[in-house]
Amino acid sequence: MGLPMTDNYQIKTSKTNHKIPVINGIHLHSMYHPIREAESFVLNHLQLLKDKKNILVFGLGFVYHINQLVIELQKIHGDDYKIVVIEPNSEVANDCLSLNLLISDKVKIYHGLSHDRLYQDEELINFLLAQPGIIAHPASFNLYKSYFKNFLQYKAPLSTEKVLMVLRDEHIKKFISDRFMNEDDLQVALWDYSQSNHRIVNKLDYLFFALEEIAPLNGDARK
Amino acid sequence: MKNVLIINLRRLGDLYSTGHLINSIKQNDPTIAVSMLIYKEFENITRSLGNVDQFFFIDRKKITALKKNPIFSPALAIEKFHNDLADIQQINWDQIINYSNDKIATYLSSYFTADKPNIEFFGIKYLTSQTMTRSSDWAIMFNDILPCYAHTPVHFVDCYHHLYGAPWAPVKNHLIKTHPKHDQSVQDVLEKIKKGDTFTNCEIQVVGIQLKSSDTSKDIPAETIIELISLLLDNSKVFPVLLIAPIKLEQDLACDINAYFDNTLIVIESDLYALGSVIKHLNCIITPDTFIKHMCDLAETPIVEVSRGKSPFLKQGTYNINSYVLTPSLPTRKYDSTDMENEGRIKAGDIYQAMQLALKHILLSEVKLSSDITIYGPVRDELGIYYMPISGSYDIELELTRYLARHYIKKTFIQHKALDISFFKDAKNFRLHAWLDCEKNAVTELTRDILSTLKHLLLSQKNKTKTKDFVVSLERLLGHTEKHHVASIPLHFFKAHVDSLTSDSTAQNVQVVEELLYKLKGDIQQVLVCFKEFESLIQDTRSSTKTVGGLNIPQT
Known part of the structure; x- marks a missing residue:
């Protein structure tokens, strides 16, 4: 606005x-x-x-x-x-x-x-x-x-593009843009990512999984 | 200089409890620098817990607020979390210990060690395959057995000492930091009380009563506290003081209790920092399962721990051999708050007698407790702290299960073979053979299911259609972990190893499972050896003409 x-x-x-x-x-x-x-x-x-x-x-x-x-x-x-x-x-x-x-x-x-x-x-x-x-x-x-x-009544924009504009750390920006480009809702995408059993290729995966445990989406802890 | 990071994302009591390991690490090698990663909401502990060179904080409350509130971009929570950990990433750690073993600490352990193979790691962490890996079987003990086994055979603190490989060192001064000003204030007040009885010229001992815990199921009921205070006031050798935090709930409770005594009681209200000075100068503290118990252990102040409800005293009770634990008898305990009506009721008289024991005012033989109540005394053996029932009613067979489970662990993990049966040799109404039969039956069933699983495993290797039979028999085998026999312990280890299979190759995993099954079979045999050793020693003792001493306590 x-x-x-x-x-x-x-x-x-x-x-x-x-x-x-x-x-x-x-x-x-x-x-x-x-x-x-x-x-x-x-x-x-x-x-x-x-x-x-x-x-x-x-x-x-x-x-x-x-x-x-x-x-x-x-x-x-x-x-x-x-x-x-x-x-x-x-x-x-x-x-x-x-x-x-x-x-x-x-x-x-x-x-x-x-x-x-x-x-x-x-x-x-x-x-x-x-x-x-x-x-x-x-x-x-x-x-x-x-x-x-x-x-x-403000709600922060959740698209990858908008979140990347707020992020400052270059490593995190690269991590997110490599994996979650063009997501409309990055929070949901991160949550889904944390629920999957894919192989870890970047240590930042652990950081994001830990973050999802600290404050899970919808209050449900990771399985 | 070695740099050691301890990750402990638990609450205050667990943070203080870490003090024992830190003390042992430092005493064994004073050059080691020990840092701790904790949640910022417990930051106050930095003024109180000694021996920690540096604290790092995760501001969990802020991160959660940033993540959950839709007005904030997800970027803010991500960066806040990342920044909280940035300083840790800059340090060259020699060792990292995952002390809390919760999921967040486990992920962070993986995060900190991911590209640093030189860091020696202790505890559990995730691999790139997202399976859990344990640094040693002690990590399995901590993560898989202590939470599940009904009557835990090993204390958390000891588990960590063995996990890290630090020989236990006795507590030394300065584990609880205090301010000289607080020390002086408390000393001045308590000195006046202690010298109060000029008539008998006998120094009065000041007993603190901790009113509240974090969980109402653990609390000593207010009416019991009031009765207890009456008993203490009738005793000229002791003087009770109430201990509370500067929180309205506790202030109100103290007021209500004090009203029964015409507001004549002394109430000591202190924050975390000042509390250290208070507990250092008290002669004894009566407390439910609170962080104060752990502070007292580090300050070497004897306590009477009133353990009820969720309090997990067998794995996390007082660590001071001069303290006592008062508990409903173990057969009645469920360690949750939903079944407390079936627990024995600890009365004021029971607590009073335990306190008299702690202050050495009475002999053990003079103690008479309510029915279904037990006093346990911590004793130190080769493994660490073990709780022996020393008064009241207890189930000898349950104690034997605990004891032999511990003996099995000692034999397996620290190669300690000597078996001390002094507690059991004179036990009355001890249905040794009935107990042995029950345990041996458990071993027989387990062995049968191991062999069945092995058989189906071997068949499935030749014929893939038999794989389902193998899976079914493996599930039946693992179902025995629900039971709490001595033989369940090696089974828990087996299960933990099966759960952490890391290979992508089915053939390799099958081979590992086969090896694990053979190992399990051998471990179960060792359990039988323990039974035989015990049975043989008891029989030798009973058939011997030599008179033996021993405890003479009525059993349930």
Whole structure:
């Protein structure tokens, strides 16, 4: 899925003199009191913040909500927290960063990236594996609903071609391309391979068999 | 300097248990560097288990999450696994030991040794034909016999010592690493308790009670623990403390138990690292089958192991000759959690007496256990640790099967021929001849089926239409592995060798099977020799006018 298009983007100033991004006519924060809006927003997620020190946020805006999350997480967890923000619009993100609005260095921002690219980032993967809490910035989420929904429903491509694009080790790439070229579902192909009694010709066979034992497809261990 | 890698992909208890082999390796040759490959979820052991020069980790949880979650490309799990093993691949190993012998470790053993014929390998691994190969018959003992034979004749630790060829060395200091700060804290607390009874001026012995194991079938029931604590509190020579991990389940259990005693009990909550300091300073620990048992063995703290349910005490019980194992009598044990109602019930009084034995407060002759309960004491013989029933009820014939199975193994594997019958010579109500008849019948049936299989094998070589008869008779022969006679042991070896036939040539495989059948026939004869030796010694003893001592224990 491609990144969402922006027809119209401008930055306005709120009554409280805060900068507010406006995309396709949608104000990403309150034009009256963005800080109060952010405080109220965070209060609605207080229990989640108590339960989870790692938070994934959909939508950067101009970080008023992020800063409130930082304040609240610091109260609850001290320095032991992390926020990751997914933002499809790089223009907004770059403006936000150049305005120096963020109050914490424990916020990692991913902006303007495709889902494939996001799900290959090691730091993000480790973050997701730790099962963070998820909070959607309402204005951003509504604006980029498709993008965020597809992020949540993402399924990694399984074809040999796509998997080879992610692999970095040359020996493993060669092993897979020699044996499993043109497979639509490499996972199934690897599983079937591990079930067969063929002669071992490459020591990587043992590695893959071991991997299938560690996490068998469909939970069934090899016979 | 030799580099040895031990692959152990099992749980904490098994990891600690490896400490005995590592100790023996290092004491026999201090220049050897020993590394271990374990799962990352047990990384905490690195602070606790001594003598290991380097640990390597497989992050199983992360690999599984990457592989199973559809949001991640399969590439990520593949690369993570490969990378976890990359450092191991860079090292020039002299020896690799597959300690856990599970499928993953076995594949990895093949992976690490595939293009490195100079690595000396111990355990089991796969060949390119995907058949399993064993480094020696001790690997068969470990992989094929110990899991299947009802009353295992050999301890895991000993199996590994023999498999690797390391003479056993007594445990030395520093097998469990501790922090001086933890040591001091524990010492300070326990010193106060131990010197508490100023009236009698007698040092009090502190007894730890481990509340939980990883499996409820192994746990000592809470009500038994409460009764036990009452008994301990009534004894001015001992002081009980509860041992728990910093886990809510155990904290809650400790609270519930403590409530019975108006919250006056001392509860020691410690993580893995601090636990080492605790167990080092206790006089005795009462525990179900937990990793703490194995830690205590390495720290040489005597324990009373309460073995029930799935606890496989005969192959993995305490390895300390100053410890005791308390168990429902072996005839009642099934070693699974589904049939526990038929097991004898271990009462608080039984545990209390076992503890008194361990602390040398009472003599063996003073012990009176509940019915269907036995105390076993580990003794060391030429093969390693063996569990002798020393109190309570036991089945003499079952013990004889265990003992002679072990004697057969000693004769076959370490050429130790001396047979010690002191335990059996005074045994009352010992139906020696009935037992012998039963075992000899098993030998007769087995021999008959061996000969039948041989006959059909030879016929099938001349006439291919007879192949089916050979297969049928071979299956009937292998069916005897379901039974647990002494003669089943050589049959298990035979089966393991048949299962690992590697040739692509049928003719070659047939020849190997023929040789194996003749060998099996010879091995079965050796079993008969063992029976004859025993029978002859018992008869000599009984017909002798010399008075003999011995245990005087009522039998079932």
